[in-house]
Amino acid sequence: MSSTTYNQQDNLSNLEASNSRPRTIIGTLLTVLAFTLLGVALLPLGLVIAYVIIKGANRLNLSLFTELPPAAFQEGGGVANAIVGTLILVGIAAIISIPIGVLAAVYLSEFAPKRVARWIRFATNVLSGVPSIIVGIFAYGVIVLRTDSFSAFAGGFALAILMLPIIVRTTDEALQIVPQEVRWASVGVGASNFHTVLKIVLPAALPAIVTGTSLAIARAAGETAPLIFTALFTQFWPNGLFEPIPSLSVLIYNYATVPYDNQRELAWAASLLLVLLILLASVISRWATRKSVY
Amino acid sequence: MPTQEQQNSRSQTSQKEEMILKAEDVTVYYDDFAALRGVYMDIPRNQVTALIGPSGCGKSTLLRCFNRLNDLIDGCRVEGKVIYRDKNLYSDNIDAVEVRRRIGMVFQKPNPFPKSIYENIAYGARINGYKDNMDDLVEKSLRQAAIWDEVKDKLKQNGLSLSGGQQQRLCIARAVALKPDVVLMDEPCSSLDPVSTSKVEDLIHELKEEYTIVIVTHNMQQASRVADMTAFFNAEEGESGNRFGYLVEYDRTEDIFENPQEESTKSYVGGHFG
Known part of the structure:
Protein backbone atom coordinates (compact mmCIF):
# COMPACT_ATOMS: atom_id res chain seq x y z
CA MET A 1 0.00 0.00 0.00
CA LEU A 60 13.52 50.88 -62.71
CA ASN A 61 11.62 53.29 -64.93
CA LEU A 62 9.89 53.31 -68.30
CA SER A 63 13.02 54.06 -70.32
CA LEU A 64 14.61 50.89 -68.94
CA PHE A 65 12.00 48.93 -70.85
CA THR A 66 11.89 51.07 -74.00
CA GLU A 67 15.36 52.44 -74.77
CA LEU A 68 18.58 50.96 -76.07
CA PRO A 69 21.73 50.86 -73.92
CA PRO A 70 23.75 54.08 -74.12
CA ALA A 71 27.33 54.37 -75.32
CA ALA A 72 30.11 54.82 -72.79
CA PHE A 73 29.76 58.50 -71.76
CA GLN A 74 26.07 58.99 -72.54
CA GLU A 75 23.41 59.37 -69.85
CA GLY A 76 20.04 57.56 -69.58
CA GLY A 77 19.06 54.71 -71.82
CA GLY A 78 17.63 51.28 -71.05
CA VAL A 79 17.99 47.58 -71.66
CA ALA A 80 14.94 47.04 -73.89
CA ASN A 81 16.92 45.18 -76.55
CA ALA A 82 18.33 42.78 -73.96
CA ILE A 83 14.87 42.07 -72.55
CA VAL A 84 13.58 41.24 -76.02
CA GLY A 85 16.75 39.27 -76.72
CA THR A 86 16.44 37.17 -73.57
CA LEU A 87 12.80 36.42 -74.38
CA ILE A 88 13.74 35.39 -77.93
CA LEU A 89 16.64 33.21 -76.74
CA VAL A 90 14.54 31.51 -74.09
CA GLY A 91 11.72 31.14 -76.62
CA ILE A 92 14.00 29.40 -79.12
CA ALA A 93 15.35 27.17 -76.36
CA ALA A 94 11.83 26.30 -75.18
CA ILE A 95 10.62 25.51 -78.70
CA ILE A 96 13.53 23.12 -79.16
CA SER A 97 13.71 21.55 -75.73
CA ILE A 98 10.10 21.21 -74.54
CA PRO A 99 8.81 18.92 -77.31
CA ILE A 100 11.97 16.82 -77.33
CA GLY A 101 12.16 16.70 -73.54
CA VAL A 102 8.52 15.83 -72.97
CA LEU A 103 8.45 13.18 -75.69
CA ALA A 104 11.71 11.69 -74.44
CA ALA A 105 10.22 11.50 -70.96
CA VAL A 106 7.06 9.87 -72.32
CA TYR A 107 9.21 7.24 -73.97
CA LEU A 108 11.26 6.76 -70.81
CA SER A 109 8.32 6.41 -68.49
CA GLU A 110 5.77 4.67 -70.70
CA PHE A 111 7.49 2.60 -73.32
CA ALA A 112 11.20 2.08 -72.68
CA PRO A 113 12.39 -1.33 -71.46
CA LYS A 114 13.69 -0.98 -67.90
CA ARG A 115 17.34 -1.49 -68.83
CA VAL A 116 17.24 1.10 -71.57
CA ALA A 117 15.40 3.55 -69.34
CA ARG A 118 18.03 3.20 -66.64
CA TRP A 119 20.81 4.14 -69.06
CA ILE A 120 18.90 7.04 -70.55
CA ARG A 121 18.13 8.39 -67.08
CA PHE A 122 21.80 8.11 -66.22
CA ALA A 123 22.74 9.93 -69.41
CA THR A 124 20.23 12.66 -68.59
CA ASN A 125 21.77 13.12 -65.16
CA VAL A 126 25.21 13.39 -66.70
CA LEU A 127 23.95 15.97 -69.19
CA SER A 128 22.43 18.05 -66.40
CA GLY A 129 25.78 18.00 -64.64
CA VAL A 130 27.74 19.27 -67.65
CA PRO A 131 29.00 22.80 -66.88
CA SER A 132 27.16 25.39 -68.91
CA ILE A 133 30.34 26.80 -70.41
CA ILE A 134 31.05 23.43 -72.01
CA VAL A 135 27.56 23.43 -73.48
CA GLY A 136 28.44 26.89 -74.82
CA ILE A 137 31.66 25.62 -76.40
CA PHE A 138 29.73 22.77 -77.96
CA ALA A 139 27.17 25.14 -79.48
CA TYR A 140 30.02 27.35 -80.64
CA GLY A 141 31.72 24.44 -82.38
CA VAL A 142 28.58 22.94 -83.85
CA ILE A 143 26.68 26.03 -84.93
CA VAL A 144 28.73 29.24 -84.72
CA LEU A 145 31.74 27.82 -86.58
CA ARG A 146 29.56 26.05 -89.15
CA THR A 147 27.36 29.03 -89.91
CA ASP A 148 30.29 31.38 -89.53
CA SER A 149 28.26 33.74 -87.37
CA PHE A 150 27.29 34.30 -83.78
CA SER A 151 23.53 34.04 -83.69
CA ALA A 152 20.36 33.97 -81.62
CA PHE A 153 19.82 30.46 -82.91
CA ALA A 154 23.18 29.29 -81.58
CA GLY A 155 22.42 30.84 -78.19
CA GLY A 156 18.95 29.29 -78.08
CA PHE A 157 20.44 25.95 -79.05
CA ALA A 158 22.92 26.13 -76.17
CA LEU A 159 20.16 27.05 -73.71
CA ALA A 160 17.99 24.23 -75.08
CA ILE A 161 20.70 21.71 -74.22
CA LEU A 162 20.80 23.09 -70.68
CA MET A 163 17.01 22.92 -70.35
CA LEU A 164 16.63 19.47 -71.86
CA PRO A 165 17.74 17.31 -68.92
CA ILE A 166 15.68 19.35 -66.45
CA ILE A 167 12.57 18.91 -68.58
CA VAL A 168 13.18 15.21 -69.18
CA ARG A 169 13.77 14.52 -65.52
CA THR A 170 10.83 16.48 -64.12
CA THR A 171 8.45 15.15 -66.79
CA ASP A 172 9.67 11.60 -66.29
CA GLU A 173 9.12 11.90 -62.54
CA ALA A 174 5.71 13.49 -63.06
CA LEU A 175 4.61 10.66 -65.35
CA GLN A 176 5.78 8.01 -62.92
CA ILE A 177 3.71 9.54 -60.13
CA VAL A 178 0.55 8.87 -62.16
CA PRO A 179 -0.65 5.55 -60.68
CA GLN A 180 -0.35 2.44 -62.81
CA GLU A 181 -4.01 1.65 -62.07
CA VAL A 182 -5.14 4.72 -63.99
CA ARG A 183 -3.27 3.51 -67.08
CA TRP A 184 -4.89 0.11 -66.64
CA ALA A 185 -8.28 1.74 -66.32
CA SER A 186 -7.76 3.56 -69.57
CA VAL A 187 -6.54 0.45 -71.34
CA GLY A 188 -9.45 -1.40 -69.72
CA VAL A 189 -12.00 0.78 -71.48
CA GLY A 190 -10.39 -0.01 -74.78
CA ALA A 191 -7.98 2.89 -75.14
CA SER A 192 -4.86 2.50 -77.24
CA ASN A 193 -1.48 3.46 -75.79
CA PHE A 194 -1.70 6.68 -77.77
CA HIS A 195 -5.02 7.64 -76.17
CA THR A 196 -3.92 6.58 -72.71
CA VAL A 197 -0.79 8.70 -72.80
CA LEU A 198 -2.30 11.69 -74.56
CA LYS A 199 -5.68 11.91 -72.83
CA ILE A 200 -5.07 10.45 -69.38
CA VAL A 201 -1.43 10.29 -68.34
CA LEU A 202 -0.10 13.54 -69.79
CA PRO A 203 -3.01 15.71 -68.54
CA ALA A 204 -2.64 14.20 -65.07
CA ALA A 205 1.05 15.02 -65.12
CA LEU A 206 0.64 18.43 -66.75
CA PRO A 207 0.98 20.59 -63.60
CA ALA A 208 4.27 18.92 -62.71
CA ILE A 209 5.45 19.29 -66.31
CA VAL A 210 4.65 23.02 -66.20
CA THR A 211 6.56 23.27 -62.94
CA GLY A 212 9.62 21.59 -64.41
CA THR A 213 9.46 23.61 -67.59
CA SER A 214 9.21 26.95 -65.86
CA LEU A 215 12.13 26.06 -63.59
CA ALA A 216 14.12 25.09 -66.68
CA ILE A 217 13.21 28.41 -68.31
CA ALA A 218 14.24 30.31 -65.19
CA ARG A 219 17.57 28.51 -65.22
CA ALA A 220 18.13 29.19 -68.91
CA ALA A 221 17.17 32.85 -68.64
CA GLY A 222 19.94 33.43 -66.12
CA GLU A 223 22.69 31.60 -67.99
CA THR A 224 25.60 33.74 -69.20
CA ALA A 225 28.50 31.46 -70.01
CA PRO A 226 26.94 29.60 -72.95
CA LEU A 227 25.70 32.87 -74.48
CA ILE A 228 28.97 34.80 -74.45
CA PHE A 229 30.35 32.95 -77.41
CA THR A 230 27.16 31.87 -79.14
CA ALA A 231 24.65 34.70 -79.02
CA LEU A 232 27.32 37.32 -78.31
CA PHE A 233 25.83 40.77 -77.68
CA THR A 234 24.84 43.90 -79.53
CA GLN A 235 23.93 47.38 -78.44
CA PHE A 236 21.06 47.35 -80.92
CA TRP A 237 17.70 45.71 -81.39
CA PRO A 238 17.68 42.00 -82.25
CA ASN A 239 18.01 41.69 -85.96
CA GLY A 240 16.90 38.20 -86.87
CA LEU A 241 17.58 34.69 -85.68
CA PHE A 242 20.91 34.33 -87.42
CA GLU A 243 22.47 37.54 -86.14
CA PRO A 244 24.09 38.18 -82.77
CA ILE A 245 21.50 39.05 -80.15
CA PRO A 246 21.70 40.88 -76.81
CA SER A 247 20.53 39.30 -73.57
CA LEU A 248 20.12 40.47 -69.98
CA SER A 249 22.72 38.13 -68.57
CA VAL A 250 25.45 39.05 -71.08
CA LEU A 251 24.53 42.71 -70.67
CA ILE A 252 25.15 42.36 -66.93
CA TYR A 253 28.43 40.58 -67.62
CA ASN A 254 29.55 43.31 -70.03
CA TYR A 255 28.41 46.36 -68.07
CA ALA A 256 28.96 45.39 -64.44
CA THR A 257 32.71 45.82 -64.55
CA VAL A 258 33.10 48.88 -66.80
CA PRO A 259 34.24 52.18 -65.30
CA TYR A 260 31.14 54.08 -66.51
CA ASP A 261 28.57 54.71 -63.79
CA ASN A 262 25.62 54.86 -66.14
CA GLN A 263 26.31 51.44 -67.62
CA ARG A 264 26.98 49.97 -64.18
CA GLU A 265 23.62 51.24 -62.98
CA LEU A 266 21.94 49.64 -65.99
CA ALA A 267 23.66 46.35 -65.17
CA TRP A 268 22.14 46.48 -61.69
CA ALA A 269 18.72 47.31 -63.08
CA ALA A 270 19.07 44.38 -65.52
CA SER A 271 20.02 42.14 -62.59
CA LEU A 272 16.86 43.19 -60.81
CA LEU A 273 14.82 42.37 -63.92
CA LEU A 274 16.43 38.95 -64.17
CA VAL A 275 15.72 38.22 -60.51
CA LEU A 276 12.12 39.30 -61.01
CA LEU A 277 11.84 37.09 -64.09
CA ILE A 278 13.11 34.08 -62.17
CA LEU A 279 10.78 34.93 -59.30
CA LEU A 280 7.90 34.98 -61.77
CA ALA A 281 8.87 31.58 -63.12
CA SER A 282 9.04 30.20 -59.59
CA VAL A 283 5.61 31.62 -58.78
CA ILE A 284 4.20 30.01 -61.92
CA SER A 285 5.75 26.71 -60.97
CA ARG A 286 4.36 26.91 -57.41
CA TRP A 287 0.94 27.70 -58.80
CA ALA A 288 1.13 24.75 -61.18
CA THR A 289 2.25 22.43 -58.40
CA ARG A 290 -0.83 23.32 -56.39
CA LYS A 291 -2.98 22.21 -59.31
CA SER A 292 -1.47 18.74 -59.36
CA VAL A 293 -3.78 15.76 -59.05
CA TYR A 294 -1.55 13.12 -57.52
CA MET B 1 -34.07 -34.12 -61.17
CA PRO B 2 -32.33 -32.18 -58.39
CA THR B 3 -30.18 -35.12 -57.30
CA GLN B 4 -29.00 -35.78 -60.79
CA GLU B 5 -28.40 -32.11 -61.31
CA GLN B 6 -26.32 -31.98 -58.17
CA GLN B 7 -24.24 -34.94 -59.18
CA ASN B 8 -23.79 -33.76 -62.69
CA SER B 9 -24.14 -30.05 -62.38
CA ARG B 10 -21.09 -29.20 -64.42
CA SER B 11 -22.23 -30.96 -67.55
CA GLN B 12 -25.84 -29.93 -66.88
CA THR B 13 -25.04 -26.25 -66.77
CA SER B 14 -22.86 -26.40 -69.81
CA GLN B 15 -25.67 -27.98 -71.77
CA LYS B 16 -28.26 -25.56 -70.50
CA GLU B 17 -26.37 -22.28 -70.71
CA GLU B 18 -24.44 -20.54 -73.36
CA MET B 19 -20.77 -20.27 -72.45
CA ILE B 20 -19.35 -16.89 -73.25
CA LEU B 21 -15.77 -17.39 -72.09
CA LYS B 22 -13.74 -20.56 -71.93
CA ALA B 23 -10.32 -21.06 -70.49
CA GLU B 24 -8.62 -24.06 -72.05
CA ASP B 25 -5.46 -25.25 -70.37
CA VAL B 26 -4.44 -21.72 -69.41
CA THR B 27 -1.02 -21.46 -67.83
CA VAL B 28 0.40 -18.05 -66.94
CA TYR B 29 4.09 -17.42 -66.47
CA TYR B 30 5.69 -14.48 -64.70
CA ASP B 31 9.17 -14.52 -66.19
CA ASP B 32 10.10 -18.20 -66.00
CA PHE B 33 7.82 -19.47 -63.33
CA ALA B 34 4.24 -20.59 -63.78
CA ALA B 35 1.97 -18.66 -61.40
CA LEU B 36 -1.16 -20.42 -62.58
CA ARG B 37 -1.28 -23.85 -64.15
CA GLY B 38 -3.61 -25.72 -66.44
CA VAL B 39 -6.94 -23.99 -65.89
CA TYR B 40 -10.01 -25.30 -67.73
CA MET B 41 -13.07 -23.22 -67.01
CA ASP B 42 -16.31 -22.24 -68.79
CA ILE B 43 -18.02 -18.98 -67.88
CA PRO B 44 -21.79 -18.96 -68.49
CA ARG B 45 -23.46 -15.97 -70.07
CA ASN B 46 -25.49 -13.52 -67.96
CA GLN B 47 -24.43 -15.09 -64.72
CA VAL B 48 -22.08 -14.08 -61.95
CA THR B 49 -19.03 -16.28 -61.67
CA ALA B 50 -16.85 -15.85 -58.59
CA LEU B 51 -13.19 -16.80 -58.34
CA ILE B 52 -12.21 -17.46 -54.73
CA GLY B 53 -9.13 -18.77 -53.01
CA PRO B 54 -6.21 -17.77 -50.79
CA SER B 55 -3.71 -15.06 -51.76
CA GLY B 56 -1.31 -15.97 -54.52
CA CYS B 57 -3.54 -18.63 -56.03
CA GLY B 58 -3.70 -16.86 -59.39
CA LYS B 59 -7.34 -15.76 -59.45
CA SER B 60 -6.56 -12.14 -60.39
CA THR B 61 -4.02 -13.43 -62.87
CA LEU B 62 -6.68 -15.54 -64.56
CA LEU B 63 -9.11 -12.62 -64.54
CA ARG B 64 -6.58 -10.48 -66.38
CA CYS B 65 -6.27 -13.19 -69.03
CA PHE B 66 -9.91 -12.66 -69.94
CA ASN B 67 -9.29 -9.15 -71.31
CA ARG B 68 -5.59 -9.47 -72.08
CA LEU B 69 -4.63 -7.00 -69.43
CA ASN B 70 -1.72 -9.28 -68.62
CA ASP B 71 -0.15 -7.88 -71.79
CA LEU B 72 0.68 -4.79 -69.75
CA ILE B 73 2.62 -6.63 -67.08
CA ASP B 74 6.33 -7.03 -67.72
CA GLY B 75 7.42 -10.61 -68.05
CA CYS B 76 3.92 -12.05 -68.13
CA ARG B 77 3.25 -14.81 -70.67
CA VAL B 78 0.06 -16.78 -71.24
CA GLU B 79 -0.10 -20.28 -72.68
CA GLY B 80 -3.26 -22.14 -73.61
CA LYS B 81 -6.45 -20.72 -75.03
CA VAL B 82 -9.01 -18.23 -73.82
CA ILE B 83 -12.02 -18.65 -76.06
CA TYR B 84 -14.46 -15.77 -76.26
CA ARG B 85 -17.40 -16.49 -78.57
CA ASP B 86 -15.43 -19.00 -80.65
CA LYS B 87 -12.36 -16.76 -80.93
CA ASN B 88 -9.12 -17.46 -79.13
CA LEU B 89 -8.15 -14.16 -77.49
CA TYR B 90 -4.52 -15.19 -77.52
CA SER B 91 -4.20 -16.03 -81.19
CA ASP B 92 -1.98 -13.72 -83.20
CA ASN B 93 -4.65 -11.95 -85.21
CA ILE B 94 -6.62 -10.66 -82.20
CA ASP B 95 -6.51 -6.94 -81.43
CA ALA B 96 -6.21 -6.62 -77.65
CA VAL B 97 -7.67 -3.11 -77.72
CA GLU B 98 -10.86 -4.43 -79.35
CA VAL B 99 -11.04 -7.23 -76.80
CA ARG B 100 -11.00 -4.75 -73.93
CA ARG B 101 -13.83 -2.76 -75.49
CA ARG B 102 -16.05 -5.83 -75.22
CA ILE B 103 -14.74 -7.17 -71.95
CA GLY B 104 -14.68 -4.38 -69.37
CA MET B 105 -12.92 -4.32 -66.06
CA VAL B 106 -13.38 -2.94 -62.56
CA PHE B 107 -10.25 -2.88 -60.46
CA GLN B 108 -9.42 -3.60 -56.86
CA LYS B 109 -8.62 -0.04 -55.95
CA PRO B 110 -11.11 2.51 -57.30
CA ASN B 111 -9.23 4.21 -60.11
CA PRO B 112 -11.32 6.97 -61.67
CA PHE B 113 -9.55 9.09 -64.25
CA PRO B 114 -8.33 12.42 -62.86
CA LYS B 115 -11.09 14.09 -64.86
CA SER B 116 -14.65 15.23 -64.23
CA ILE B 117 -17.29 12.64 -63.36
CA TYR B 118 -18.88 13.28 -66.74
CA GLU B 119 -15.59 12.79 -68.59
CA ASN B 120 -14.90 9.59 -66.68
CA ILE B 121 -17.87 8.05 -68.47
CA ALA B 122 -17.56 9.91 -71.76
CA TYR B 123 -13.87 9.15 -72.30
CA GLY B 124 -14.30 5.46 -73.06
CA ALA B 125 -17.37 6.05 -75.20
CA ARG B 126 -15.67 8.78 -77.18
CA ILE B 127 -12.51 6.84 -78.02
CA ASN B 128 -14.73 3.95 -79.03
CA GLY B 129 -16.45 6.15 -81.58
CA TYR B 130 -19.76 6.64 -79.75
CA LYS B 131 -21.80 9.14 -81.76
CA ASP B 132 -25.20 9.36 -80.02
CA ASN B 133 -26.21 11.73 -77.25
CA MET B 134 -23.37 11.68 -74.74
CA ASP B 135 -25.46 13.23 -71.93
CA ASP B 136 -27.94 10.37 -72.18
CA LEU B 137 -25.21 7.78 -72.07
CA VAL B 138 -23.61 9.40 -69.03
CA GLU B 139 -26.92 9.54 -67.19
CA LYS B 140 -27.91 6.01 -68.13
CA SER B 141 -24.55 4.55 -67.12
CA LEU B 142 -24.50 6.42 -63.81
CA ARG B 143 -28.06 5.25 -63.12
CA GLN B 144 -27.10 1.66 -63.91
CA ALA B 145 -24.29 1.95 -61.41
CA ALA B 146 -26.73 3.35 -58.81
CA ILE B 147 -24.75 6.52 -58.34
CA TRP B 148 -26.70 9.00 -60.46
CA ASP B 149 -28.65 10.56 -57.59
CA GLU B 150 -25.46 11.20 -55.64
CA VAL B 151 -23.56 12.88 -58.46
CA LYS B 152 -26.13 14.37 -60.83
CA ASP B 153 -25.56 17.89 -59.47
CA LYS B 154 -21.78 17.74 -59.66
CA LEU B 155 -20.95 16.07 -62.95
CA LYS B 156 -18.26 18.69 -63.55
CA GLN B 157 -16.42 17.80 -60.35
CA ASN B 158 -13.29 15.71 -60.45
CA GLY B 159 -13.97 11.99 -60.06
CA LEU B 160 -11.26 11.82 -57.43
CA SER B 161 -13.30 14.09 -55.14
CA LEU B 162 -15.83 11.30 -54.51
CA SER B 163 -15.66 8.89 -51.59
CA GLY B 164 -14.09 5.47 -52.15
CA GLY B 165 -17.41 3.70 -52.52
CA GLN B 166 -18.71 6.31 -54.93
CA GLN B 167 -15.48 6.15 -56.91
CA GLN B 168 -15.88 2.40 -57.29
CA ARG B 169 -19.46 2.76 -58.53
CA LEU B 170 -18.23 5.46 -60.91
CA CYS B 171 -15.70 2.93 -62.19
CA ILE B 172 -18.49 0.41 -62.66
CA ALA B 173 -20.52 3.03 -64.54
CA ARG B 174 -17.46 3.67 -66.68
CA ALA B 175 -17.20 -0.02 -67.49
CA VAL B 176 -20.90 -0.50 -68.35
CA ALA B 177 -20.99 2.69 -70.45
CA LEU B 178 -19.18 0.75 -73.17
CA LYS B 179 -22.01 -1.83 -73.18
CA PRO B 180 -19.54 -4.66 -72.78
CA ASP B 181 -20.42 -8.34 -73.02
CA VAL B 182 -18.53 -9.20 -69.91
CA VAL B 183 -17.54 -7.17 -66.85
CA LEU B 184 -14.52 -8.43 -64.95
CA MET B 185 -14.26 -7.33 -61.33
CA ASP B 186 -11.02 -7.74 -59.40
CA GLU B 187 -11.93 -7.65 -55.70
CA PRO B 188 -14.11 -4.61 -56.29
CA CYS B 189 -15.08 -4.26 -52.62
CA SER B 190 -11.78 -4.93 -50.91
CA SER B 191 -11.13 -1.24 -50.22
CA LEU B 192 -14.72 -0.31 -49.41
CA ASP B 193 -16.65 0.00 -46.16
CA PRO B 194 -19.56 -2.40 -45.47
CA VAL B 195 -22.25 0.04 -46.62
CA SER B 196 -20.55 0.70 -49.94
CA THR B 197 -19.85 -3.00 -50.28
CA SER B 198 -23.51 -3.89 -49.99
CA LYS B 199 -24.37 -1.20 -52.54
CA VAL B 200 -21.87 -2.65 -54.98
CA GLU B 201 -23.20 -6.16 -54.35
CA ASP B 202 -26.77 -5.05 -55.02
CA LEU B 203 -25.46 -3.51 -58.18
CA ILE B 204 -23.85 -6.76 -59.26
CA HIS B 205 -27.20 -8.49 -58.86
CA GLU B 206 -28.85 -5.94 -61.13
CA LEU B 207 -26.08 -5.90 -63.68
CA LYS B 208 -26.22 -9.60 -64.36
CA GLU B 209 -29.53 -9.10 -66.19
CA GLU B 210 -27.55 -7.52 -68.99
CA TYR B 211 -23.97 -8.53 -68.47
CA THR B 212 -21.86 -11.51 -67.70
CA ILE B 213 -19.84 -10.85 -64.58
CA VAL B 214 -16.67 -12.53 -63.40
CA ILE B 215 -15.65 -11.42 -59.93
CA VAL B 216 -12.53 -12.17 -57.93
CA THR B 217 -13.11 -11.99 -54.22
CA HIS B 218 -11.30 -12.76 -51.00
CA ASN B 219 -14.58 -12.71 -49.19
CA MET B 220 -16.40 -16.05 -49.20
CA GLN B 221 -19.63 -14.55 -47.90
CA GLN B 222 -19.54 -12.18 -50.83
CA ALA B 223 -19.12 -15.05 -53.27
CA SER B 224 -22.05 -16.89 -51.71
CA ARG B 225 -24.17 -13.74 -51.83
CA VAL B 226 -23.53 -12.64 -55.40
CA ALA B 227 -22.33 -15.58 -57.45
CA ASP B 228 -24.19 -18.22 -59.42
CA MET B 229 -21.02 -20.17 -60.14
CA THR B 230 -17.94 -20.32 -57.94
CA ALA B 231 -14.46 -21.51 -58.75
CA PHE B 232 -12.09 -22.35 -55.93
CA PHE B 233 -8.38 -21.90 -56.59
CA ASN B 234 -5.58 -23.02 -54.35
CA ALA B 235 -1.84 -22.53 -54.31
CA GLU B 236 0.73 -25.24 -53.93
CA GLU B 237 4.46 -25.42 -53.54
CA GLY B 238 6.05 -26.49 -56.83
CA GLU B 239 9.14 -28.72 -57.27
CA SER B 240 11.45 -25.71 -57.31
CA GLY B 241 9.84 -24.19 -54.23
CA ASN B 242 7.77 -21.63 -56.12
CA ARG B 243 4.11 -21.38 -55.27
CA PHE B 244 1.75 -21.85 -58.16
CA GLY B 245 -2.03 -21.62 -58.32
CA TYR B 246 -4.47 -24.05 -59.88
CA LEU B 247 -8.20 -24.53 -60.16
CA VAL B 248 -9.42 -27.00 -57.53
CA GLU B 249 -13.14 -27.06 -58.03
CA TYR B 250 -15.68 -25.21 -60.13
CA ASP B 251 -19.37 -25.66 -59.65
CA ARG B 252 -22.61 -23.93 -58.81
CA THR B 253 -22.11 -21.71 -55.80
CA GLU B 254 -24.41 -23.64 -53.49
CA ASP B 255 -22.59 -26.86 -54.31
CA ILE B 256 -19.21 -25.33 -53.63
CA PHE B 257 -20.33 -24.05 -50.27
CA GLU B 258 -22.63 -26.86 -49.15
CA ASN B 259 -21.38 -29.91 -50.89
CA PRO B 260 -17.77 -29.45 -51.98
CA GLN B 261 -16.19 -32.46 -53.63
CA GLU B 262 -12.61 -31.68 -52.72
CA GLU B 263 -11.13 -31.78 -49.25
CA SER B 264 -9.28 -28.45 -49.68
CA THR B 265 -12.44 -26.69 -50.87
CA LYS B 266 -14.27 -27.99 -47.84
CA SER B 267 -11.66 -26.70 -45.46
CA TYR B 268 -11.37 -23.32 -47.23
CA VAL B 269 -15.09 -22.56 -47.35
CA GLY B 270 -15.32 -23.89 -43.80
CA GLY B 271 -12.88 -21.16 -42.81
CA HIS B 272 -10.06 -23.49 -41.80
CA PHE B 273 -7.38 -21.73 -43.85
CA GLY B 274 -6.81 -18.87 -46.25
Missing part, protein backbone atom coordinates in the same frame (compact mmCIF):
# COMPACT_ATOMS: atom_id res chain seq x y z
CA SER A 2 2.71 2.44 1.04
CA SER A 3 4.82 1.64 -2.00
CA THR A 4 1.83 2.36 -4.26
CA THR A 5 1.36 5.78 -2.68
CA TYR A 6 5.04 6.52 -3.01
CA ASN A 7 5.01 5.58 -6.70
CA GLN A 8 2.02 7.75 -7.40
CA GLN A 9 3.58 10.78 -5.76
CA ASP A 10 6.81 10.19 -7.65
CA ASN A 11 4.97 9.93 -10.95
CA LEU A 12 2.97 13.04 -10.32
CA SER A 13 5.99 15.21 -9.52
CA ASN A 14 7.67 13.85 -12.67
CA LEU A 15 4.77 15.04 -14.76
CA GLU A 16 5.39 18.71 -14.03
CA ALA A 17 7.40 20.52 -16.63
CA SER A 18 10.81 21.69 -15.49
CA ASN A 19 13.17 23.90 -17.44
CA SER A 20 16.21 22.69 -15.56
CA ARG A 21 15.95 19.10 -16.76
CA PRO A 22 18.88 18.19 -19.09
CA ARG A 23 16.51 16.84 -21.71
CA THR A 24 14.63 20.13 -21.83
CA ILE A 25 17.83 22.19 -21.99
CA ILE A 26 19.35 20.14 -24.81
CA GLY A 27 16.05 20.29 -26.69
CA THR A 28 15.91 24.05 -26.40
CA LEU A 29 19.55 24.44 -27.40
CA LEU A 30 19.13 22.29 -30.49
CA THR A 31 16.01 24.18 -31.53
CA VAL A 32 17.84 27.49 -31.20
CA LEU A 33 20.82 26.10 -33.12
CA ALA A 34 18.64 24.79 -35.94
CA PHE A 35 16.81 28.10 -36.14
CA THR A 36 20.09 30.05 -36.28
CA LEU A 37 21.48 27.85 -39.03
CA LEU A 38 18.26 28.29 -40.98
CA GLY A 39 18.79 32.03 -40.71
CA VAL A 40 22.40 31.64 -41.94
CA ALA A 41 21.18 29.56 -44.87
CA LEU A 42 18.58 32.14 -45.83
CA LEU A 43 20.95 35.07 -45.35
CA PRO A 44 22.61 34.96 -48.80
CA LEU A 45 19.23 34.84 -50.52
CA GLY A 46 17.98 37.82 -48.53
CA LEU A 47 21.21 39.77 -49.00
CA VAL A 48 21.41 39.14 -52.75
CA ILE A 49 17.82 40.16 -53.33
CA ALA A 50 18.07 43.20 -51.04
CA TYR A 51 21.31 44.35 -52.65
CA VAL A 52 19.98 43.92 -56.17
CA ILE A 53 16.84 45.84 -55.27
CA ILE A 54 18.76 48.66 -53.58
CA LYS A 55 21.22 49.02 -56.45
CA GLY A 56 18.76 48.43 -59.28
CA ALA A 57 15.51 50.03 -58.15
CA ASN A 58 16.44 53.63 -58.91
CA ARG A 59 16.79 52.84 -62.62
